[in-house]
Amino acid sequence: MQLTFTDSPLDFAGLQRGNADWIFEQQASPDAKAVLFAGPDLALDERGEPMIIPARRTRMLPLKSPGLVFLGLENGAPWFAGTLERGVADKGPDFRITAMQVDPALACIFGRARSLLQWHGRRRYCSNCGAENAPSDGGTRLKCPSCGMEHFPRVDPSVIMLPWSGDKCVLGRQASWPQGMYATLAGFMEPGETIEEACARETMEEIHRPVIHARYVASQPWPFPSSLMVGLTAEIEPGELVPDDDLEDAKWFTRDEVRALYDSEIARWAPKHFSISRLLIERWLDGEA
Ligand SMILES: [Zn+2]
Incomplete structure (x- = not known):
């Protein structure tokens, strides 16, 4: 089962994208495409489809700072992304719905675009001195022209785990979920802990059961806006659950x-x-823990 947002077709071109001339050539290429957003969701074209246009055509369009951001190369063809100013185009459905419906390769490209653009929306000014940041490396990083500080796109790792003991597992629910829905536990990692320690801490905090052994299963980029979900199974001590x-x-x-x-x-x-939560559950149902 290939998880949504994994196995990206993009080559991020880390060795070339620091060269501004190279980025300029990519933007001018007739093969270059740009996916456009309206806020946190995709913009729609006149047919009601996600707005993907030749990158060169974006020169006529009002884009929010910092303009086009380089995403990578798909079979040598460059992809860019940008956010339209408010009111220029209609907004598509919630990004989760779009990501569930489109081709898996496009979901990866759109997800990377969303994480990078959302980061730009929150990092226009230097967090060290307040000056306006300037994009570099095609917009995959920012540099402050005043104090010189470099700013890198955020990735926020979270652990997501399926606790189990014997032939049973533990699922939890949040009050905001649909009636009757239960799923895996999850929480953000903290500075100073390993993945396994985060899994044990979160499991203890959320259900008050000690973890005997945690095992990494897989990970999933989660562009809401920029998490990395680290999936584990966790053998726990049996007993009463005390939800936090x-x-x-x-x-x-x-x-x-x-x-x-x-x-x-x-x-x-x-x-x-769609989610690593389901992958962990399906694997456990198949007898793997
Ligand atoms: Zn600065």
Whole structure:
């Protein structure tokens, strides 16, 4: 099962993109495409499709700072992204819906674009001295012309885990979720801890059970706006669950109970490949932990 936002077709061209002349040539190439956003969601063209146009045509369009951002090369063809000024184009559906519907390769390209553009929206000014940052490396980094500080795009790692013991697993639910929906536990990593330590800390905080052994399974870029979900399974000590304030409930589930939940209407709105939470659950249902 290929997870959405993984296995990107893009070569980020890290060795070439620092050369401004090279970036300029890529933008001028007849093969260069640009995907355009309206706020956090994709802009729509006149057919109601995601707005993807030749990069050269974006010169006529009002784009928010810093203009076009280089995403990478797909089979040698350059991709760029930009955010239109408000009111220039219609906005598409919520980005999650778009990402579920488009081709997996496009979902990767759009996801990278969204993370980079959202970062630009929040980092226009230097966090060290307040001067306006200038893009470099095609917009994949920012440099402050006043104090010289370099700013790199954010990636916020989170652990996401399926705790289990014997032949049962633990799923939790948040009050804002649809009635009856339960899923894996998750939380942001903190400075000074390993992935396994974050998994043990979050599991203890969320359900008050000690982790005996945690195992890394896979990771998934999650462009909402710039997380990296690090997926694990965690063998925990059996016993009573005490959900913390973030969770409305947490319960032990048998495999049959998990299958019944994920075959029901409650969980069917999202395709299986959309989130690493589902991957962890499907693997456990198949007997892998
Ligand atoms: Zn500065």
